[in-house]
Amino acid sequence: MLLTSPLIKKYIYLYRYKLALGSLFVIATNLFILLIPRTFKYAVDAIRDYQMPALLHSVELILVYALLAGISRFFMRNILFSAGRYIEQDIRNDFFEQLLRLPQSYYQQMKAGDLLSRALHDMDHLRYLFGHVTMHVTNIISLYLFAVVSLATIYLPLTILAIIPFPLLFLATRYYSKIFFSQYKEVMEKMATITVSLQEIFSSISAIKAYTREEHVRERFVTANDGYVQSNLKLVKTSSMYHPFISLFTSLSAIIILWLGGILVIKGTMSLGSFVAFNGTLVFLIQPTIFIGWVVNLYQRSRASVARIEEVLYHPEIIENAPETDYSITELPGDITIRNLSYTYSGSSAEVLTDINIEIKSGQMVALIGEVGSGKSSLLQVMQRIYNPPRSTVFFDTNELYTIPLSTLYSETSYVSQEPIIFSGTIRENIAYYNPELPFSDIQAAAVFAYLEKDILSFDQGYDTIVGEHGITLSGGQKQRLAIARAIIKKPKVLFIDNALSSVDTETEEHILRNLLTLKSTMTTLIVAHRVSTLKHCDNIILMDQGKIVAQGTHEALLEKNNLYKVIYEKQKL
Ligand SMILES: Nc1ncnc2c1ncn2[C@@H]1O[C@H](COP(=O)(O)OP(=O)(O)O)[C@@H](O)[C@H]1O
Ligand SMILES: [Mg+2]
Incomplete structure (x- = not known):
């Protein structure tokens, strides 16, 4: 009825x-x-x-x-x-x-x-x-x-x-x-x-x-x-x-x-x-x-x-502010703690993350590495509530994830996903997607930061070049750098980068990394990466396998004590 x-x-x-x-x-x-x-x-x-x-x-x-x-x-x-x-x-x-x-x-x-x-x-x-x-x-x-x-x-x-x-x-x-x-x-x-x-x-x-x-x-x-x-x-x-x-x-x-x-x-x-x-x-x-x-x-x-x-x-699984949300939280400190986090996707029976414990200090750059399917992307996504992790597992400083208003979480973090999304529109609009009112100088600075400006200036229309469905097609590396520029222009406290430098050459990657390191005083970075060239810069490297953390430490420490890491390193040297 x-x-x-x-x-x-x-x-x-x-x-x-x-x-x-x-x-x-x-x-x-x-x-x-x-x-x-x-x-x-x-x-x-x-x-x-x-x-x-x-x-x-x-x-x-x-x-x-x-x-x-x-x-x-x-x-x-x-x-x-x-x-x-x-x-x-x-x-x-x-x-x-x-x-x-x-x-x-x-x-x-x-x-x-x-x-x-x-x-x-x-x-x-x-x-x-x-x-x-x-x-x-x-x-x-x-x-x-x-x-x-x-x-x-x-x-x-x-x-x-x-x-x-x-x-x-x-x-x-x-x-x-x-x-x-x-x-x-x-x-x-x-x-x-x-x-x-x-x-x-x-x-x-x-x-x-x-x-x-x-x-x-x-x-x-x-x-x-x-x-x-x-x-x-x-x-x-x-x-x-x-x-x-x-x-x-x-x-x-x-x-x-x-x-x-x-x-x-x-x-x-x-x-x-x-x-x-x-x-x-x-x-x-x-x-x-x-x-x-x-x-x-x-x-x-x-x-x-x-x-x-x-x-x-009335679908039960939605991403919205939790009842315990503390609306006075308008900024995120850069410290992140993950405590006993296990996660299973709804509708699936296999656990994709098992008992994850991580401590990240404000300003650190931390790398996640591991084979395809080891749970790196899943971990980044539950930390941002793209999926909902169990309660009391993710903390930004002392704030439990669910007490943080979603608006704060989204404005204080940036996420460069594995598959960069390009919107139909100009390059300028794509970079300033977060806030179309941003002055051109900010847009340009972000493009320079992401090592993209040279590419942009090589197009006839420069920043006004239309890209996406109705415009020119960018190369994989250009898309990735555009996504970085878009993420960085938000001036996030925490930056999540998921394998987003895979299509740029090592030299460009090196430049971008160095730029990221200059933001250390204001930004914590969590990056999924494979290249040793990236890993060398990181304060901590977390090695994942089948949803678990199998080792963590700096590049040198891991080289010394972890065989799996050594194998990855040797492969890269070839
Ligand atoms: N939306 C989803 N629903 C169910 N299972 C998923 C989903 N996304 C990823 N998975 C599964 O979770 C596991 C970890 O995937 P993922 O986090 O993407 O690994 P990685 O990024 O390390 O390659 C894989 O077995 C994958 O099939
Ligand atoms: Mg992934």
């Missing part, structure tokens, strides 16, 4: 006045509308009796009712549909906020297309739920109530006869709308395959050409396009069958009432005016009966969408 869903409850409560007011206008509209056929009764009886003033009076009344119904209908649609739009906007904002809070692991499990479709299609269904379903449900209930009462006061036995065929109309619509929605879903799915086919062109045109896969790609597109049209044609067929059925039903119902009601009028049991009023009222019941079938299916469709959106919105 949707009314018990937390998301629905929240928004019905938040928008209770709008929804109630809109529903009141639905009821008012129906009242006015049904007064019109009732007034027809007096008009027709006046015509029968040749009463001109009574006829005019009825006509005036009908005009007033029609006007009032129109005004009321305007407010009903305007209030309810705009409430639907506002609710959709609010939920979509919530959804986006939640996307920002969800950990990276969530994005590794979920397909982007799936999340997109939740943010777009499912959200659209929610809008219908709040706007249209509210309107139709109130409409159906009030119309039925008013119309049946109105009909019964005109002539009860005929009312019962007239309503008998209605369940048939309801069942037919329900059956039809079920088919309609399933075929519509198929159309949307086919549309998605066309999108995928197009995306492939945008992302892999060079590979398609290089491997002469045009024929294959074309075939797939033609098949997808054909599937789309075929499923649309099915939809056309269904709807072509449904509409004649509705007209037939409406005509049949009119014929029956004309026939039976006609007999009653001829026999003198019913006045001509009542007969006209009866017909006029009954007409208003046909449309809501059709809508019952639609609404039942709209409701079911929305229920699936609400569930899909709630799955994201």
Whole structure:
């Protein structure tokens, strides 16, 4: 039942006045509308009796009712549909906020297309739920109530006869709308395959050409396009069958009432005016009966969408400020302590970090080394709460990680990840990503620091060169240096560098390292690196293997006492 869903409850409560007011206008509209056929009764009886003033009076009344119904209908649609739009906007904002809070692991499990479709299609269904379903449900209930009462006061036995065929109309619509929605879903799915086919062109045109896969790609597109049209044609067929059925039903119902009601009028049991009023009222019941079938299916469709959106919105694993957050912490001291840290990714059973203990003094440069998969990246990421480590395992000075506001954690640390991210935009924007207002002198200083300025000046547009998806492609080493410049411009207290100098030559690496060392008085650095040239500069080297620390010490100390380290060193000398 949707009314018990937390998301629905929240928004019905938040928008209770709008929804109630809109529903009141639905009821008012129906009242006015049904007064019109009732007034027809007096008009027709006046015509029968040749009463001109009574006829005019009825006509005036009908005009007033029609006007009032129109005004009321305007407010009903305007209030309810705009409430639907506002609710959709609010939920979509919530959804986006939640996307920002969800950990990276969530994005590794979920397909982007799936999340997109939740943010777009499912959200659209929610809008219908709040706007249209509210309107139709109130409409159906009030119309039925008013119309049946109105009909019964005109002539009860005929009312019962007239309503008998209605369940048939309801069942037919329900059956039809079920088919309609399933075929519509198929159309949307086919549309998605066309999108995928197009995306492939945008992302892999060079590979398609290089491997002469045009024929294959074309075939797939033609098949997808054909599937789309075929499923649309099915939809056309269904709807072509449904509409004649509705007209037939409406005509049949009119014929029956004309026939039976006609007999009653001829026999003198019913006045001509009542007969006209009866017909006029009954007409208003046909449309809501059709809508019952639609609404039942709209409701079911929305229920699936609400569930899909709630799955994201109420996902338990999010990165947000913990209850114990101490908002007075606005700066991070550079000392870091890691105590008995073990970590297992959610949804996985293997421990990736086991009993890690590390002490880092402010200003130190500490290296992490170890084979691929030994847990170096995982360690850097849990230290920044990109993933949530257990409590009381990571401390910045005496501040336990979860007491530090995320805003402080993010503004006081910088992270250069293994795969540098380049945003679509100019080099200048990419370096100043942290704060676009930064003066050019800072941007330039960061570029010089990261040994990137020479490269930048070799481009025609210099700092205004557009890079990323819509611009030139940087080399691996250039990307890494750009990421360093972006990290350093934040003036972080703690800098995490994950293997981010792997694609630059040793000489450049040496330069950058020397620059990093000049920041020692203000910055602690934790760097994942392999080259001995880097390691020599470090105050401490932590050697990891299968999630555990197997040795730590300076380059010289490790060379002396650790065989594994010696092997790495010997390999590098070759
Ligand atoms: N998001 C994740 N979910 C589950 N397992 C992961 C995730 N990221 C990394 N791992 C696993 O954790 C282990 C350590 O990986 P990682 O920290 O990337 O090692 P390294 O950086 O030393 O190469 C690997 O076995 C890897 O498969
Ligand atoms: Mg790694």
